[in-house]
Amino acid sequence: MKVLVLGSGGREHALGWKLKQSPLLTELFFTPGNPGTAELGRNVSLADNAALVEFARENAVDLVIVGPEQPLVDGIADRLAEIGVACFGPSAAAARLEGSKAFAKQVMDATGIPTAAYQAFTELEPALAYVAEQSLPIVIKADGLAGGKGVTICQTELEAQAALREALQEGRFGAAGSTVVVEEFLTGTEASVHIICDGERFIPLITAQDHKTLYEDGKGPNTGGMGTFAPSPMVTPELMTRIEEEIARPVFEHMQREGQPFRGVLFAGLMLTWNGPKVLEFNVRFGDPETQVILPLLQTDLLPILHQAATGTLQTEPPLKWHDGHAVCVVLAAEGYPRAPRKGDKITGVGAYEQGVVFQAGTKSDGHSGLVTAGGRVLGLTAWDANLQAARTRAYQLVDKIDFAGKHYRRDIGGASR
Numbered sequence: 001m002k003v004l005v006l007g008s009g010g011r012e013h014a015l016g017w018k019l020k021q022s023p024l025l026t027e028l029f030f031t032p033g034n035p036g037t038a039e040l041g042r043n044v045s046l047a048d049n050a051a052l053v054e055f056a057r058e059n060a061v062d063l064v065i066v067g068p069e070q071p072l073v074d075g076i077a078d079r080l081a082e083i084g085v086a087c088f089g090p091s092a093a094a095a096r097l098e099g100s101k102a103f104a105k106q107v108m109d110a111t112g113i114p115t116a117a118y119q120a121f122t123e124l125e126p127a128l129a130y131v132a133e134q135s136l137p138i139v140i141k142a143d144g145l146a147g148g149k150g151v152t153i154c155q156t157e158l159e160a161q162a163a164l165r166e167a168l169q170e171g172r173f174g175a176a177g178s179t180v181v182v183e184e185f186l187t188g189t190e191a192s193v194h195i196i197c198d199g200e201r202f203i204p205l206i207t208a209q210d211h212k213t214l215y216e217d218g219k220g221p222n223t224g225g226m227g228t229f230a231p232s233p234m235v236t237p238e239l240m241t242r243i244e245e246e247i248a249r250p251v252f253e254h255m256q257r258e259g260q261p262f263r264g265v266l267f268a269g270l271m272l273t274w275n276g277p278k279v280l281e282f283n284v285r286f287g288d289p290e291t292q293v294i295l296p297l298l299q300t301d302l303l304p305i306l307h308q309a310a311t312g313t314l315q316t317e318p319p320l321k322w323h324d325g326h327a328v329c330v331v332l333a334a335e336g337y338p339r340a341p342r343k344g345d346k347i348t349g350v351g352a353y354e355q356g357v358v359f360q361a362g363t364k365s366d367g368h369s370g371l372v373t374a375g376g377r378v379l380g381l382t383a384w385d386a387n388l389q390a391a392r393t394r395a396y397q398l399v400d401k402i403d404f405a406g407k408h409y410r411r412d413i414g415g416a417s418r
Contacts, residue, residue: 001025001026002026002029002059002061003025003027003061003062003063003064003303004029004031004055004056004061005029005033005037005041006064006066006067006071007030007066007068008030008034008037008067009034009067009068009288009361009362009375009377010288010292010331010359010360010361010377011067011068011285011286011287011292012030012034012067013034013037013040013360013361013380014291014292014295014382015302016028016030016037017295017357017359018296018298019302019303020040020041021301021302022301022303023301024301024303024304027042029043029044029061030044031043031044031045031052031055032046034361034363034364035360035363035365036358037360049074049076050079052064053079053080053083056083056085057083057085062085062307063085063087063088063306063310064076064085064086064087064088065087065088065089066087066088066264066285067285067286067288068285069095069284069285071089072090072099072264072284073095073096073098073099077089077092077095077263077264078091086307086310086311087310088263088264089284089310090263090264091260091263094261094263094284095284097262098145098281098284098285099145099284100144100179101120101141101143101281102179102181104282105118105181111250111253112250113247113250113251114247114275114276114279115278115279116139116183116184116185116186116271117184118181118182118183118184120143120179120180120181120182121164121168121180122179123168124164124165124168127168128161131157132157135184135185136156136157136160136185137153137154137155137185138154138183138185139151139152139153139154139184140152140163140180140182140183141180141182141281142167142176142180143176143177143178143181144173144175144179146173148222148225149222149223150167150173150176150177151222152222153222160182164182168180186271186273186278186280188274188278189209189234189271189272190209190210190212190271191207191208191209191232191234191235191270191271191272192207192208192209192228192232192267192268192290193207193243193247193267193268193270194266194268194286194290194294195265195266196265197248197262197264197265198263198308198310198312199256199312200252201314201316202244202248202249202314203314204243204248205294205298205320206230206297206322207230207232207234207235208228208294209228209230209232209234210225210227210287211225211227211228211413212226213226214226214333214338214410216410221339223333223338223376223377224288224376224377225288225290225331226330226410227329227330227331227409227414228287228289228290228292228413229293229329229391229392229413230297230326231297231326234272239277242276243270243277246276247268247270247279248266248268251282252266263309263310264284264285264309265286265309266283266284267282267283267290268281269283289377292329292359292380293328293382294327296327296382297322297326297327297384298320298321298323299320299322299323300320300321323384325384325385326384326387326388327391328383328384328388328394328395328414329359329380329395329413330395330396330398330399330410330413331377331381331409332377332407332409333376333407334362334375334376334377334378334404335405335406335408337376341373341375342373342406343372344372345372345373345404345405346366346370346404346405347363347370347371347378347402348402349403350371350379350402353383353401355385356381356383356395356397356398358380358381358398359381359382360378361375361377361379361380362374362375362377362378362379363375363378372404373406381398381402382395383397391414395413
């Protein structure tokens with residue numbers, strides 16, 4: 001198969017790294033890709049979705065795998081379907097599960113999927129009045145896509161008021177914040193669950209746990225993710241069965257009934273509460289950096305799974321095979337992330353490592369001395385071993401080998417502070 005991966009981050013590098021191992025792969029393209037993906041296949045520069053569709057047609061691409069959410073919300077899967085090219089990723093209608101938090105909440109209401117109590121608002125004054133009546137802390141979410149930065153956990157009413165004004169009055173998130181969801185704050189342990197679906201049949205991947213805040217112990221602003229580990233010890237086989245039956249099956253069956261079958265991967269961010277798993281949010285693509293710890297543990301060839309899901313022919317037997325052990329990913333971020341990351345700092349130490357891999361994200365080649373920083377989350381350093389502590393030790397050994405000015409990382413990924 002000829003495969004085109006859309007995206008430029010660590011998730012896409014990890015997808016390419018795993019796809020490269022498939023005996024079915026004949027040619028691998030990335031758009032726009034990054035210096036890491038260029039070592040796996042060919043990076044191509046395509047101006048927009050129309051150019052991507054034309055490239056797929058001209059190069060007889062068999063499968064397009066969409067990494068980020070925005071192209072899916074914009075309808076890239078629909079455009080590819082029109083020319084008969086398989087796309088791993090849902091239609092624009094199904095992608096609303098991520099593109100609109102209010103829509104996702106409506107689906108959860110209609111299907112009885114457990115989630116936090118909420119109200120959606122487009123006007124500031126009613127939102128402020130609602131917040132005044134709620135318990136604290138409380139969560140303010142921009143309805144649309146905000147690059148993982150549209151969620152604010154507010155400890156005081158003043159913080160909530162400020163978050164509402166930023167979104168509804170000051171336009172911090174643009175159109176994405178023209179509607180906000182005000183949500184009950186859930187307590188428990190977070191877990192990330194990825195479930196691949198072909199519109200009807202589905203198979204779960206192993207679970208991961210993300211660390212969202214910039215600093216240790218849940219402090220600082222939310223980010224796109226500062227590190228992950230897999231599998232999550234909190235999600236037992238019994239709990240996974242419950243997640244499948246109480247969350248995954250209802251949403252897939254609902255979307256099918258509505259004439260919007262979901263093909264791709266549903267990434268459910270869950271809070272494991274005393275009352276069972278509850279949905280924090282739905283995403284319609286692989287998580288980043290969750291992908292960077294899930295795929296190194298997958299034994300089964302990934303390429304046929306994604307192609308089957310894209311073409312409505314997913315085989316649920318035999319079950320997926322996984323390596324024993326655990327994986328840990330520590331994200332190295334640039335100084336100033338997430339608000340204003342600094343760019344252009346030289347990166348040293350990136351190379352090939354045993355039982356570990358450096359997934360590139362916010363990097364570029366400067367044409368002279370090598371790699372430099374070019375984004376907020378610069379690198380994902382993933383390592384694996386027989387147990388979580390050993391994998392964690394290996395990951396932090398990678399951290400010590402790689403350097404750039406302003407390098408920031410959390411010291412508690414997968415365990416206690418380091």
